[in-house]
Amino acid sequence: MNKAVLEVSRLNAGYSEINVLKDVSLTVKEHEVVTLLGRNGAGKTTTLKAMAGLLDDYEGHIRFFGEPITKLPAYRIGRKGLGYCPEERGIFSSLTVRENLTLPPRTGDAAWSLDAIYQLFPKLKDRGGSIGTKLSGGEQQMLAIARLLYSGARLLLLDEPTEGLAPVIVKQIGRLLLELKAKGLTVVLVEQNFNFALKVSDRFYVLDQGEVVASFDREYALRNKEQINSMLGV
Ligand SMILES: Nc1ncnc2c1ncn2[C@@H]1O[C@H](COP(=O)(O)OP(=O)(O)O)[C@@H](O)[C@H]1O
Numbered sequence: 262m263n264k265a266v267l268e269v270s271r272l273n274a275g276y277s278e279i280n281v282l283k284d285v286s287l288t289v290k291e292h293e294v295v296t297l298l299g300r301n302g303a304g305k306t307t308t309l310k311a312m313a314g315l316l317d318d319y320e321g322h323i324r325f326f327g328e329p330i331t332k333l334p335a336y337r338i339g340r341k342g343l344g345y346c347p348e349e350r351g352i353f354s355s356l357t358v359r360e361n362l363t364l365p366p367r368t369g370d371a372a373w374s375l376d377a378i379y380q381l382f383p384k385l386k387d388r389g390g391s392i393g394t395k396l397s398g399g400e401q402q403m404l405a406i407a408r409l410l411y412s413g414a415r416l417l418l419l420d421e422p423t424e425g426l427a428p429v430i431v432k433q434i435g436r437l438l439l440e441l442k443a444k445g446l447t448v449v450l451v452e453q454n455f456n457f458a459l460k461v462s463d464r465f466y467v468l469d470q471g472e473v474v475a476s477f478d479r480e481y482a483l484r485n486k487e488q489i490n491s492m493l494g495v
């Protein structure tokens with residue numbers, strides 16, 4: 262049995278007076294790719310932000326590799342090896358690819374060398390001197406993931422990594438995620454693209470209006486695509 266990387270229990274959170282998450286609980290085990298599905302506004306991003314230490318206020322408990330990280334500031338959670346990539350990817354447009362890559366502090370044994378990064382992302386090596394604004398959306402997404410690996414992340418939280426990308430790039434990201442999984446990483450994805458998620462995920466949680474309304478594994482998802490699509494309103 263793989264050990265639990267992330268254990269979220271009964272998360273309740275919101276913004277000022279508005280309650281968004283209601284008793285969200287989920288577990289992610291080592292080497293899993295777990296996807297949070299749900300319509301726009303369901304609370305997927307808010308859930309990732311709570312895990313990453315970016316929500317001001319919430320109730321509930323979060324453990325990372327067994328250790329409580331509830332309400333720790335983001336930088337401390339990051340140093341423990343939890344890597345968060347926001348939907349907007351967070352690439353500094355005035356810095357070069359190499360500067361973006363090597364900017365965050367490095368921690369733990371999990372931090373990848375530049376050589377290892379460039380082996381998996383040869384394009385980033387070729388484009389090392391280009392500034393952020395010159396990168397395509399796909400290159401920015403790759404850079405954002407590479408930066409988490411360089412910093413030593415053992416768990417990647419990726420918010421809609423395929424959003425706005427051409428199908429051929431989406432495929433590349435899918436291959437990359439499977440490779441990372443094979444290398445021992447654990448991934449939590451937020452995806453609107455269920456077909457993409459189906460290709461890479463071991464398990465799923467569906468959020469609706471801030472609640473987990475369903476959870477199932479890949480086998481179930483493959484057998485019940487239509488039902489799930491209608492649950493997602495697509
Ligand atoms: N910064 C914010 N301030 C106030 N309300 C927010 C903020 N961010 C998100 N919300 C609200 O919280 C709910 C969940 O949003 P979010 O977690 O971004 O959903 P999802 O990622 O599933 O689309 C939505 O109703 C959204 O309008």
Ligand SMILES: [Mg+2]
Nearest residue numbers: 305306307348
């Ligand atoms: Mg979102």
